[in-house]
Amino acid sequence: MTFSLKSLGRLAGLGRRPAQAKRDLPAAQDVDFIPAADLRVEVCPLCGDRSAGRLSVYPALDGRFRGRIVWWCESCGSGFVPNARALIADYYAAAYAAEIKRDRALSPEAYADPATRAASPAIARHLARVDQQIAALRRLGGAFDAVLDYGSGPGYFLRALDPTVKLAVEPDAASRPHLDAIGARVTTLDAVEPSSLDLIMASHALEHLCAEDLMATLRAMKAALKPDGLLYVEVPQGALSALRLAYRHEPHTIFFSPPGLEQAVRRAGLTIVERFYRSPGRGRRRANAMWAPDRQDPFQAEMGGGMTVVARRPPGRAAP
Structure with missing residues (x-):
């Protein structure tokens, strides 16, 4: 991506002084959305429209992310950091566990100990989320014998669901001992046998x-799902194009709006069977909003947290 000198000058004035403490997080939300102007308009990787025509600085506390540019789609309201591969290449292999997910230091046995939930509010939140997700899946019915947890962390979900076949995609090396302890095989998505999974949790x-x-x-x-297999996707509310969301966003590189999440899943050829929020919304309407949700659509009107879409692979012999 090439920026003209004029555009770089305009972008340099965006945002506020880099925030260094959690108390400064609201200030990190004070970003402006400027038209692309002399930059080319990007295709939105979520909805597919050529309508990613506004930019902001990354609303971050961490200086590694604060200087990055976020493109915002005027059609679906989602945002994304372009060309982020170098930025995050080593982050998840090392820094993520040390800086964000410090619970990885616990032994595998500690995760199985009921006292852990009482002693650690953070782990209690993770386990409560898993309980709610499993309850939602049980309501949908079906068999969950072969399961892949994409971004499994130390295996909260796989441990609780306890399927016969446990597969995990997880780049965080600190999670590996925990996954080994529950008999989960760490793999990559392209190594999974086609049409072999009942459920993918993301x-x-x-x-x-x-x-x-x-x-x-x-x-x-x-492609990895069996016909009628389920994909369960939960992401944080990311529609900063409409809301002030006063929680940490880095190291996220995609900011999902409700229609952006739905359209991406549908574009992949999956059929959405459920959509809901696992938690109430914590956002406030943004005075300088560049996108407005459809208030006639309950999923967009609520704009809650733990934004969830459950989708089914349509019946058929082969996945494209």
Whole structure:
């Protein structure tokens, strides 16, 4: 991507002084959305429209992300960091566990100990999320014998569901001992046998992808599912184009809006069977909003957290 001198000068004035503490997080939300102007308009990797025509700085506390540019789609309201591969190449292999997910330091035995939930509010939240996700899946029915957890972390979900076949995609090396302890095989999505899975769980994982890889990843997930197999996607509310969301966003590289998430899943050839929010919304309407949700659509009107779409692979002999 090439920026003209004029555009770089305009972008340099965006945002506020880099925030260094959690108390400064609201200030990190004070970004402006400027028209692309002399930059070319990008194709949105979520909805596919050539309408990613506004830019902002990344609303971050961390200086590694604060200087990056986010493109925003005027059609679906989603955002994405372009060309983020180098930015996150080493981050998840090392820094993520040390800086964000410090619970990886616990022993595998500690995760199996009920006292852990009582002693650690953070782990209690993770386990409560898993309980809610499993309850939602049980309501949909079906067999969950062969399961892949995409972005599994230390295996909260696989441990709780306890399917016969446990597969995990997880780049965080600190999670490996925990996955080994529950008998989960760490793999890659392209190594999974086609049409072999009953369920793929992608909980707070897709927002960490390079935007350029999103659609290929979703299509590979469809190919790995059995006919009528389920993909369960949960992502954080990311429609900063309409809302002030005063929680940490880095290291996310995709900011999902409700229609952006739905359209990406549908474009991959999957059929949405459920859509809901696992938690109430914490956002406030943004005074300088550049996108407005459709208030006639309950999924867009609510704009809650734990934004969830459950989709089914249509019946058929082969996945494209």
